[in-house]
Amino acid sequence: MKPDLFEAPDYYLLDELLTEEHKLVRDAARSWVKRDVSPIIEGYAQRAEFPRQIIGGLAEIGAFGPYIPAEYGGAGLDQISYGLIMQEIERGDSGVRSTASVQSSLVMYPIYAYGDEAQRKKYLPKLASGELMGCFGLTEPDHGSNPSGMVTNFRDKGDHFLLNGAKLWISNAPFADIAVVWAKNEEGRIHGLIVERGMEGFSTPETHNKWSLRASATGELIFDNVKVPKENLLPGKSGLGAPLGCLDSARYGIAWGAIGAAMDCYDTALRYSKERIQFDKPIGATQLQQKKLAEMVTEITKAQLLAFRLGQLKNEGRATTAQISMAKRNNVEMALNIAREARQVLGGMGITGEYPIMRHMMNLESVVTYEGTHDIHLLITGADITGFNAFK
Numbered sequence: 001m002k003p004d005l006f007e008a009p010d011y012y013l014l015d016e017l018l019t020e021e022h023k024l025v026r027d028a029a030r031s032w033v034k035r036d037v038s039p040i041i042e043g044y045a046q047r048a049e050f051p052r053q054i055i056g057g058l059a060e061i062g063a064f065g066p067y068i069p070a071e072y073g074g075a076g077l078d079q080i081s082y083g084l085i086m087q088e089i090e091r092g093d094s095g096v097r098s099t100a101s102v103q104s105s106l107v108m109y110p111i112y113a114y115g116d117e118a119q120r121k122k123y124l125p126k127l128a129s130g131e132l133m134g135c136f137g138l139t140e141p142d143h144g145s146n147p148s149g150m151v152t153n154f155r156d157k158g159d160h161f162l163l164n165g166a167k168l169w170i171s172n173a174p175f176a177d178i179a180v181v182w183a184k185n186e187e188g189r190i191h192g193l194i195v196e197r198g199m200e201g202f203s204t205p206e207t208h209n210k211w212s213l214r215a216s217a218t219g220e221l222i223f224d225n226v227k228v229p230k231e232n233l234l235p236g237k238s239g240l241g242a243p244l245g246c247l248d249s250a251r252y253g254i255a256w257g258a259i260g261a262a263m264d265c266y267d268t269a270l271r272y273s274k275e276r277i278q279f280d281k282p283i284g285a286t287q288l289q290q291k292k293l294a295e296m297v298t299e300i301t302k303a304q305l306l307a308f309r310l311g312q313l314k315n316e317g318r319a320t321t322a323q324i325s326m327a328k329r330n331n332v333e334m335a336l337n338i339a340r341e342a343r344q345v346l347g348g349m350g351i352t353g354e355y356p357i358m359r360h361m362m363n364l365e366s367v368v369t370y371e372g373t374h375d376i377h378l379l380i381t382g383a384d385i386t387g388f389n390a391f392k
């Protein structure tokens with residue numbers, strides 16, 4: 001792969017709106033990605049392998065629990081810092097960002113927000129340092145967009161719960177030490193349970209042959225009469241709102257992350273357009289390529305403004321689920337469109353691993369589907385503005 005010469009576009013001088021802390025956090029993540037992710041990621045993606053050696057670096061840049069208080073090992077940062085970290089990581093690779101999103105928003109967040117003090121102390125510091133890795137089991141083979149239909153269930157057996165069922169498409173599953181699993185009790189109420197690797201009847205087979213997020217490990221969670229200690233139930237919140245609250249946090253991070261992937265594609269295409277000579281002039285001097293590049297930077301700028309304002313609302317505790325849906329949907333579609341256009345700017349070179357564009361493009365095909373599909377987020381906006389729920 002070519003050396004990482006990335007320069008971030010900042011067309012509307014958004015850096016001026018960031019605090020010194022935001023910039024420090026962002027720059028540390030950017031340098032780490034250049035040093036430790038860019039040189040290796042293409043090889044890992046080609047081999048469909050998760051680069052385990054980056055776990056320590058992710059912990060060091062504060063990517064595991066950026067907004068979790070320092071007393072539990074988190075970085076204690078605000079939501080804009082969290083967003084900027086996700087942007088920089090996804091600039092490197094959406095699969096690496098997926099690992100960090102799951103650990104932070106789908107494992108640490110529910111333990112922090114819905115767990116008791118003993119659970120927080122037991123798990124959060126080790127998750128923050130990367131000593132423990134986690135995954136989040138909501139999706140099932142027959143229940144994706146409609147998780148309320150889940151059939152995974154647990155029964156009260158007096159001194160323990162007995163867990164049965166299966167989850168599909170679970171990021172980090174093949175190597176996770178713990179899983180936050182959503183399952184129904186006897187009354188059909190959804191609760192979160194912490195399931196640990198090694199519990200009898202719990203297995204995590206890997207999902208192979210993905211064309212997308214190849215540097216992220218995806219798998220199943222199988223529960224065959226797993227005895228889960230009662231103290232592993234998250235007591236603070238139940239019902240579908242509990243996993244959906246985690247998804248709000250993760251989707252917010254994706255809205256920022258997608259900007260990173262888009263910036264990398266744009267920056268690569270811009271540089272290439274200035275260097276590639278056809279018909280005795282750089283292709284960047286032609287109107288058609290300028291149209292592509294000008295539209296890319298316009299869309300990135302709009303997405304940056306959306307994410308920044310959402311970050312302010314989130315810092316104030318005012319960001320709604322529907323606002324987060326809008327940003328996730330818009331920014332991921334924006335990034336996917338930019339990846340496709342940037343791929344064309346590079347001509348044949350665009351399909352090779354010499355440049356990151358095709359990898360971003362294929363990754364984004366998962367990002368547009370997971371954490372609520374593109375269509376479902378549109379329906380969430382539709383329901384919010386009309387008051388009519390069209391997907392039920």
Ligand SMILES: Cc1cc2nc3c(=O)[nH]c(=O)nc-3n(C[C@H](O)[C@H](O)[C@H](O)COP(=O)(O)OP(=O)(O)OC[C@H]3O[C@@H](n4cnc5c(N)ncnc54)[C@H](O)[C@@H]3O)c2cc1C
Nearest residue numbers: 136137138139144145169170171366370371373375376391
């Ligand atoms: C790489 C990857 C990693 C993932 N990681 C995780 C993870 O860590 N944890 C986890 O729990 N899940 C994870 N997922 C699962 C992901 O969240 C689901 O794939 C997603 O929610 C969609 O579910 P589905 O694939 O079953 O599609 P379906 O729900 O079957 O949807 C298929 C199509 O139908 C559309 N559709 C569905 N309902 C409606 C409706 N009412 N009206 C109109 N259109 C509709 C959808 O928009 C979609 O286009 C991951 C998925 C992938 C691909």
